[in-house]
Amino acid sequence: MRVEKQYRQLEGIDEIRIFNSSQKDFYKPTPKEFDIKDLPFQELLDNISVEIHCLVPYENGKDFIIQSIGNFTLEKYNCTPDDVKGRLLSKMSPAFFEILYDELFEVYKTHETKEIRFVYYHKNKLSKLSNAKILFDMGRVFVTSHNVDTKTKKRIDLEYRDFDEDKNDIIENFSQTGSYYIVNGKYMWSQGIYNIINRAKEESDDYFNIVYDLVIPEDKHIVNKIFDSTNEDIAHCNEIIRIKTKDGVLKTVEVNVNSYLDENGVVIRQGMISDITQYSGDELTKPVDFLLDGFKNSTNLALLIEPLNKKQFKFSKGFYYLIEKDYEEFVYSRDIFNNIVEKDVVQRMNMLFDGEIDKIDETLNYYVDGNPDKKKVVDLYIERFEYGNDTHSLGFLTDITEERLKQEELINSNENRIILIKEIHHRVKNNLQVLSSFLNLEKRAYKNDPDLIIEHMQKRLNSLALLHENTYQSEDFKNINLKNYMLEHDKQTIAVVDLPNNVEFETYVDEDINLTIGVITPLLLIIDEITMNAIKHAFPDKTSKDNKITKRITNLGNNTAELIIKDNGVGVDDFGSISKNLGCEIIKSLTKQLGGHISLLNEENGTGYKLVFPTEMEHTSD
Incomplete structure (x- = not known):
């Protein structure tokens, strides 16, 4: 068994990480040494979902006599209340005594409540997480713990996301942004966040702020400011901080955090994080460039990112091949609609651009430079959608001219x-x-x-x-x-x-x-x-x-x-x-x-x- 301790300043909690522990590490049967009465409210403790352990200080806090242990722990170690009551903690659970003694003694002396998070790993994989509090009352030290199911597949905050995740990922790649939600203390991170911090998802990411943990020491005070600002039920904060990823890359990110109440009165915190790093005045290669690069060899299929935004649009090679213009020659203008043969399609295109409809899915004939002798048949799909507080759009354009010619030949064949x-x-x-x-x-x-x-x-x-x-x-x-x-x-x-x-x-x-x-x-x-x-x-x-x-x-x-x-x-x-x-x-x-x-x-x-x-x-x- 290996134990690591760390104070997580950003969340204001001591964290104890325990690796590859076994039952014998935490429970050693030992003879009873002290006669001790049951708590007057023991039945109440046995019937609540939170685990409560009661310890009586011994010899001015040098050790602690066990008065009661929670049912979950008793079942885990296959023992009864009589097997643990009246024993010294140091003898019955030497490992737990060594790990937690400083915190128990501190609470005993100061009477100030202390929060601790226990994180258990088995073969470097998260197996259990427990949030605990140590408090002093009635001359006793109480340890309460709430176990979190780390294997839960359903994420509690999915109901707060009303947008399509695939489209969200593409837009986040395009703008080098990421988003997260936190509901009831549990985080949900979008793929854009992992692009920014340069790593893949890990099982424990639901329980920590994986971005703020990377903030360099000089900017820790800004993070504290962000937390102070957004701890209210309704709040907004916008800051710029610097982070250092695990692979040693220094990045500058812009943070927008909102706190609001949903219709049920639950506090929701939503964060938007944008990578605004610049090196020597040159913008870093955006992930969207890698996305578009996947279409570089396709002349018949084009990916259209933000086609309704004149300033931020990006089109893959297939678009310029279709209109037969070089990238540098293309001027973004609705005049290109004049080359579409079907006037009803042109009308719907204008309605889409003006926000009157949300989607267009058409097969149309296109005259290159308005020349009827250079007709191309095209499938066009563009969708407008809301993400955050902004409107975005995605589309695909497919040149099906050859396929249509083959269909006509087949129809006219013998x-x-x-x-x-x-x-x-x-x-x-x-x-x-x-x-x-x-x-x-x-x-x-x-x-x-x-x-x-x-x-x-x-x-x-x-x-x-x-x-x-x-x-x-x-x-x-x-x-x-x-x-x-x-x-x-x-x-x-x-x-x-x-x-x-x-x-x-x-x-x-x-x-x-x-x-x-x-x-x-x-x-x-x-x-x-x-x-x-x-x-x-x-x-x-x-x-x-x-x-x-x-x-x-x-x-x-x-x-x-x-x-x-x-x-x-x-x-x-x-x-x-x-x-x-x-x-x-x-x-x-x-x-x-x-x-x-x-x-x-x-x-x-x-x-x-x-x-x-x-x-x-x-x-x-x-």
Whole structure:
């Protein structure tokens, strides 16, 4: 356990910080030494929310006899009133006696009440905070304590903030300001404050004035003046002070603090702090410059900070790119509205600038320098809002000219593309239904071999994914070149399927075969079924060589093509058995969907199939 003591002059309170303490540090069971009566109002103490400990001075204040301890502490250390009453504080809690003895003795001698704040840390993280008072009455020293829940998520003063925090942060960055509220002794700090003091938020910040703690010694008297001025229910104070941040930067800040009563009579203190530091006459780089810097590479999107303020506005690069002027050339004037085509939008823009409305959200046409041949289409959003006692504004401007041109091209494009897109979605739906049916069939047929079901489904899904990827990348959805697709399909099959050693694919496809997605999908699944069957059964001898699965697709003319797919494996003795297995049933179903005809080839070596199918099918989408 480590203990630090500090008098916080700004808040007029002694603070005791205790790090990594444990129960044994504060409570040591010890035999009773003194018979001492209960307090006449002990029941009252047991039923109030504030903890009260009663200590009787012993040997003129050299030690203190415990008469009673608050219930919260008793529960924490798992003991009863009889376990602590009549013991010397120095023996029962040596650590507490050592930490607090000087304060207890001072109050005992002077009879003047003393305030103390206990701050407990565990692994350098705030774990508990307790505000305490030590007072003398009836010949006894009383220690009262009120524990603060440091884990509370809901901040008690949020109801006093009626502005949007995101907009607030941007405005604070722009003006290098920060704000804080204090209600019932608890602080709430905006992000602007942390920008000024150059550090991130800490858990204990709700309980201290994190700015005034940094004031240099020469300006402490100004802080005291600020506190004296704003301790009234209704007050205002404006001062300039210097602070030194934890990383050693000296800053000059302007402080505006107001005290006022809300509608419920609660005293609210609000502070506005502005960084007005200057080095050698040059203003420091403002945080807003870093904010705008995030838009420096964007020519289509512009951030507009204070667009309704002629003196303080700042626009990112996209604004000047849109109006096609350099930063130095731009003169702030409503004359720029004359280049807006829509007169009703111009009217609403003027109403916004005059404060008659609070927001504008428009899509408009803008003529660069008034030239109709240089038209740009723009999305514009500007919002006016109140922050503190001032009016501020934020906006975004987006050049959507290219997007509008693309939309018009799409609207005017070949109607067949729209039909074919519908066809693709229709086929996706149908294909998923087909795969679902196959899955149900195989679950019944191969219920003892789930790995086989997964492998088959993985191959089918992979083939369909490749098909749809190539389709969407094609500029002509209606004509998918079969040769290019089949070569890529072979590569995907090798990557997905556990291919035996010494098995190769040979694929020959006529150059001029172009198919729609409606034809190629069932064709593809038929090839997959026959290929997977050959891989599984055609080459049982793992040492055999020159094993091949060959596909040849030929254009027969008259809207017809032929697929010959065969292997040079061991072949099949009983052709009748093939027509009865599940794979054959799936192939028959797909052939029917394709509108083709399939037959077995009488091969001397291996197994072969011939499929004759149409190369065109009518669209099935509505």
